[in-house]
Amino acid sequence: MAIWIEEDAKVLVQGITGKQGMFHAGKMVEYGTNLVGGVTPGKGGQEVLGVPVFNSMIEAIKQTDADATVIYVPPPFAGEAIIEAANAFETVKGSGVIVCITEGIPTLDMVNAAAYVANRENVRLIGPNCPGIITPGETGGSKLGIMPGHIHAKGRIGIVSKSGTLTYEAVAQTMSINEGQSTCIGIGGDPVNGTGFIECLSAFEADPQTEAIVMIGEIGGNAEQEAAAWAKENCTKPIVGFVAGATAPPGKRMGHAGAIISGGKGTAEEKFEAFEAAGIACARDPSELGQVLLASLKEAGLR
Amino acid sequence: MNIHEYQGKALLKAAGVPVLEGVHCTSVNDALEAYDALGSKIVAVKSQIHAGGRGKGTMYNPETREEVMQGGVKIAFSREEVETYASNILGNILVTIQTGDEGKIVNNLYVESGCAIAHEYYLALLVDREEKTVLIMASTEGGMDIEDVAHNTPEKIHKINVDPNAGLLGFQKRDLGMALGLSGNALKSFFKMLGKMYDMFISQDCAMVEINPLVKTEDDEIVALDSKISFDENAEFRHKDWNDLRDLSEEEDVEIRAKETGLSYVKLDGNIGCLVNGAGLAMATMDVIKLYGGEPANFLDVGGGADEEQVKTAFSIILEDPNVKGILVNIFGGIMRCDIIARGVIGATQSLGLDVPLVVRLAGTNVDEGKAILAASDLNIHPADDLAEGAQKIVSLIGGGE
Numbered sequence: 176m177a178i179w180i181e182e183d184a185k186v187l188v189q190g191i192t193g194k195q196g197m198f199h200a201g202k203m204v205e206y207g208t209n210l211v212g213g214v215t216p217g218k219g220g221q222e223v224l225g226v227p228v229f230n231s232m233i234e235a236i237k238q239t240d241a242d243a244t245v246i247y248v249p250p251p252f253a254g255e256a257i258i259e260a261a262n263a264f265e266t267v268k269g270s271g272v273i274v275c276i277t278e279g280i281p282t283l284d285m286v287n288a289a290a291y292v293a294n295r296e297n298v299r300l301i302g303p304n305c306p307g308i309i310t311p312g313e314t315g316g317s318k319l320g321i322m323p324g325h326i327h328a329k330g331r332i333g334i335v336s337k338s339g340t341l342t343y344e345a346v347a348q349t350m351s352i353n354e355g356q357s358t359c360i361g362i363g364g365d366p367v368n369g370t371g372f373i374e375c376l377s378a379f380e381a382d383p384q385t386e387a388i389v390m391i392g393e394i395g396g397n398a399e400q401e402a403a404a405w406a407k408e409n410c411t412k413p414i415v416g417f418v419a420g421a422t423a424p425p426g427k428r429m430g431h432a433g434a435i436i437s438g439g440k441g442t443a444e445e446k447f448e449a450f451e452a453a454g455i456a457c458a459r460d461p462s463e464l465g466q467v468l469l470a471s472l473k474e475a476g477l478r
Numbered sequence: 479m480n481i482h483e484y485q486g487k488a489l490l491k492a493a494g495v496p497v498l499e500g501v502h503c504t505s506v507n508d509a510l511e512a513y514d515a516l517g518s519k520i521v522a523v524k525s526q527i528h529a530g531g532r533g534k535g536t537m538y539n540p541e542t543r544e545e546v547m548q549g550g551v552k553i554a555f556s557r558e559e560v561e562t563y564a565s566n567i568l569g570n571i572l573v574t575i576q577t578g579d580e581g582k583i584v585n586n587l588y589v590e591s592g593c594a595i596a597h598e599y600y601l602a603l604l605v606d607r608e609e610k611t612v613l614i615m616a617s618t619e620g621g622m623d624i625e626d627v628a629h630n631t632p633e634k635i636h637k638i639n640v641d642p643n644a645g646l647l648g649f650q651k652r653d654l655g656m657a658l659g660l661s662g663n664a665l666k667s668f669f670k671m672l673g674k675m676y677d678m679f680i681s682q683d684c685a686m687v688e689i690n691p692l693v694k695t696e697d698d699e700i701v702a703l704d705s706k707i708s709f710d711e712n713a714e715f716r717h718k719d720w721n722d723l724r725d726l727s728e729e730e731d732v733e734i735r736a737k738e739t740g741l742s743y744v745k746l747d748g749n750i751g752c753l754v755n756g757a758g759l760a761m762a763t764m765d766v767i768k769l770y771g772g773e774p775a776n777f778l779d780v781g782g783g784a785d786e787e788q789v790k791t792a793f794s795i796i797l798e799d800p801n802v803k804g805i806l807v808n809i810f811g812g813i814m815r816c817d818i819i820a821r822g823v824i825g826a827t828q829s830l831g832l833d834v835p836l837v838v839r840l841a842g843t844n845v846d847e848g849k850a851i852l853a854a855s856d857l858n859i860h861p862a863d864d865l866a867e868g869a870q871k872i873v874s875l876i877g878g879g880e
Contacts, residue, residue: 199813251715281683281713282605289610290642306812321782323812323843338758339782340810343842344865347810364757366607393758396607419761422746422768423777430742430757430779432712433607438625443765460769461762462866 177310177358178333178378178385179272179299180243184310184317185211187235187244189256191228192218196247199276199321200224203245206324207315211239232263236271243272245307245319253277253303254284258291261298270297273369274319278304282432285367292369300369304431305361306339320361322346330355332468333379335372336391337364337431341419341461345389348465354472357385364393364431372402380410386477387413389464390455394420395433395441400449407453413471416455417464418446479709480528481723484588486687486705493678495671496701500590502526509564512589513557520592523563525550527582528728530706531574538571540583546570550584553592560589585727593701598691599658600624601672603679612640612679614672616654620691646676663698671700683713732795739791741780748773749803750872751796753789755780755814763808766865772873775802782813789822794830804876806868807838809848816840816848824855835860835875839868 186203190196191213204210204224212226212235219230229235232244244264248256257275264271273292280288280303292300301308307320311327318324322343332349334356336342342361349356360375362368372390379385388410392399399418406414421443423429425436436442450457458467472478481489484502491497501512513521525532532550539546547566554560564587573581598620606613617635619627628635636657638650648669655668679687688706695701714720726734736743742757746764750772754760757779764774776799780792796802809819823838839862840848852859860875862868 250712279712281716282685282710283612283680283683283713286605286610286612287642293610294643321813326842336758338756340754340756340812341758341762343810343812344759344762347841366605367610391758393761398608401608417762419758419765422764422774423761424744424746427744427777429744429761429777434757434761460766460866462766462864 178375178382180308180310180317180319180358182310182312182316183209184242185209185239186317186319187211187232187239187241188213188247189232189244189260190247191215191223192221193247193249197223199247202324203318206318207312208318211241232259233267236263236267240268241271243274243319246273246275246277248277250277250279250281253280254288257288257300261292261295261300264298265295272299272301274301274307275303275369276305276307276320280304280365282365282367285365289367289369301360302363302368304365304368305363306342308358308360310358311356322359322361326350327359328355331357331384331386332389333357333375333382333385333387334359334389334391335375335379336361337393338391338419341391344461345391345464348461349389349468351465352469354468357382364433366396366433372398373405376402376406376410376414380412385412387415387468387472387475389468390414390416392416392418392446393431393434394418394423394429394443394446395431395435397441399446403449403453403455406455413475413477414455415458415464415468415471416450417458417461418443418450479711479720479724480728481707481709482526482528482586482725483524483705484526484586485723486707487702489678489682489707490675490702490705494674495678496667496699497705498591498593498701498703500588503564503587503589504568504585506561506564506568509560509587509589510557513554513560516589516591518591519555521554521560522590522592523552523554523560523567524588524590525567525572525584526586526588527572527577527584528725529574529576529582531576532572535572535574535577537566538573538581540569540571550574582728593693594696595693596696597694599693600627600690601692602686602688603675603684604686606639609639611642612676614638614640614654614676616658618658620693624690640676646673660694664694664700667698667700683710683717684708685710732798736778736795739788740784741778741788741792741795743795744777745799746774746776747801748775749801749876751775751799751802751805753778753780753792753796753805753807755782755784755809755811759808759810763806763865763869766869767806767873770866770869770873772869772876775799780814784814784818786818786822786825789819790826790829793823793826797830802834804835804872805837806872807836808865808868809840809842811840811842811844811848815844816842817844817851820848820851824851824857827857832857835872837862837868837872837875839863839865
């Protein structure tokens with residue numbers, strides 16, 4: 176078991192004929208992902224990386240029975256690509272996972288897309304502006320996104336993060352204490368996204384393979400505080416946390432569209448305090464996440 | 479992206495939201511002509527800068543730093559006063575609680591007719607990250623700092639979330655107007671105004687529209703007396719006209735250059751330059767530098783797919799900052815390959831010269847190749863295996879730390 180994406184999940188790529196889509200679809204296949212097709216309107220009938228290209232998501236899901244899709248469509252069209260995918264999964268098989276990697280989608284497009292997905296109970300959106308989701312396997316596994324596959328290994332640590340490279344850092348930290356990962360999810364750094372921290376924590380809590388969780392937040396908004404309060408009431412598994420942006424000046428966007436301290440709210444300090452109040456073991460330096468995790472595992476009798 | 483009040487008012491007016499008559503001026507002469515043209519006995523003479531707190535700010539002479547006048551927004555009761563205020567504002571520096579001590583030079587002025595105010599309100603439209611909808615916030619406490627109102631009297635702030643499937647509905651506009659205590663013609667005026675403003679928020683891809691104060695006139699009309707509007711930069715591709723509204727003098731030159739190269743850069747006050755891939759890791763790198771007693775000079779995310787040329791530009795931006803006494807490069811290669819970074823670093827230092835210590839931490843894709851390239855060069859590069867080691871090394875190399 177892992178969460179949301181099983182090792183052998185059947186995966187589509189939207190925007191597979193584009194430069195980014197083709198490059199990353201290739202890397203996904205190299206890792207072991209079960210790629211079953213791609214979608215580019217107007218290019219149906221072609222073949223890319225040995226899989227068929229379809230004109231629409233409805234057609235692609237009907238033909239391949241896909242479980243999930245990864246979107247590499249450019250920002251002007253990505254909001255609509257999410258909606259197309261949500262509609263197709265709902266219509267054809269009643270459920271599905273949509274992973275949107277695209278960075279730079281207009282916020283109001285995401286307001287519409289997020290509302291559309293939220294109205295379809297069994298359709299899940301991860302991202303946008305995220306590295307994706309990966310479930311490492313014994314050999315290979317399922318990689319839906321742009322993360323470097325080779326740094327991961329199958330194991331019992333669940334990782335959830337707003338950032339890309341900082342997630343890789345967290346993965347490397349678990350490996351440094353000889354722990355692998357159940358599933359790693361980048362929820363993305365945009366102000367409006369799909370799946371949030373709480374849904375990830377809740378799924379990790381319910382997943383028998385996951386025995387401990389690493390949660391990486393950053394400045395902006397209050398998703399981390401809400402997640403911490405939720406975890407305090409609902410999580411029995413040990414959680415280790417870090418928040419990026421303690422030195423970020425107020426009112427300035429730090430790369431991610433959502434990483435901004437506005438009106439004095441959403442500071443790293445606020446979030447660290449919320450983590451600590453919820454019993455989450457914090458590292459102030461991400462290079463110490465491994466050691467903090469090790470201590471938490473020992474305390475829980477897991478090492 | 480922020481725009482000036484006068485630009486925001488033009489957008490509001492075009493959208494059908496009532497604003498007062500006003501004229502954008504760049505000289506004292508313009509201001510006098512505007513006064514004559516407006517034909518209003520009382521006018522507001524308003525500094526145009528992208529920062530709040532203008533009314534309570536102070537004007538200073540840019541050379542002598544002597545105080546010129548209290549307040550960056552003045553009410554003039556005569557032509558002579560318009561002349562005095564305009565000449566005290568234009569070309570001088572306005573310092574407000576939001577500008578920092580250095581303040582901002584004022585090149586633009588807005589001269590606006592007066593009106594008879596019966597009550598001042600606060601109104602804002604923005605995106606609610608938690609509810610994932612547009613949020614409309616209003617309060618009877620206009621003209622005040624809304625953060626203070628939210629903190630001291632939260633019951634005086636009224637909110638509506640707009641369901642994107644349904645849009646802004648009539649009962650929501652009515653409820654909000656009634657919560658503000660409006661009735662009769664004022665309620666009707668508010669109802670109509672709010673619909674137009676919401677439509678503008680959506681069609682213009684706004685990130686925020688803040689009207690403080692929104693006023694009820696003695697004739698029971700609702701008018702936007704101020705305007706603070708910002709756009710969602712992700713939507714720039716469908717708003718070609720934004721380019722004309724951009725005031726580059728309000729942005730740091732180097733931040734503009736970084737953006738043009740596809741880099742994300744924010745200047746800070748410290749002395750350790752950082753070059754990192756990924757926004758989260760870039761923030762974490764700054765945090766760890768500080769944790770080990772140093773001060774970061776910048777935030778710099780080269781992104782996931784930077785090439786050698788971008789790395790070179792990133793390096794030159796860091797080196798141009800006279801405060802920089804050392805550099806920490808921190809790369810966790812995903813899509814980004816460590817060998818590309820290594821080549822970019824060597825290329826940049828060869829063409830730009832390097833007289834400050836450089837610590838490089840590489841991990842991830844093609845790390846061994848990257849390390850080998852750096853080791854083979856004759857540059858004085860200090861390698862580090864993890865972020866903590868990198869931060870400690872650069873802090874000690876510049877002789878900093880506690």
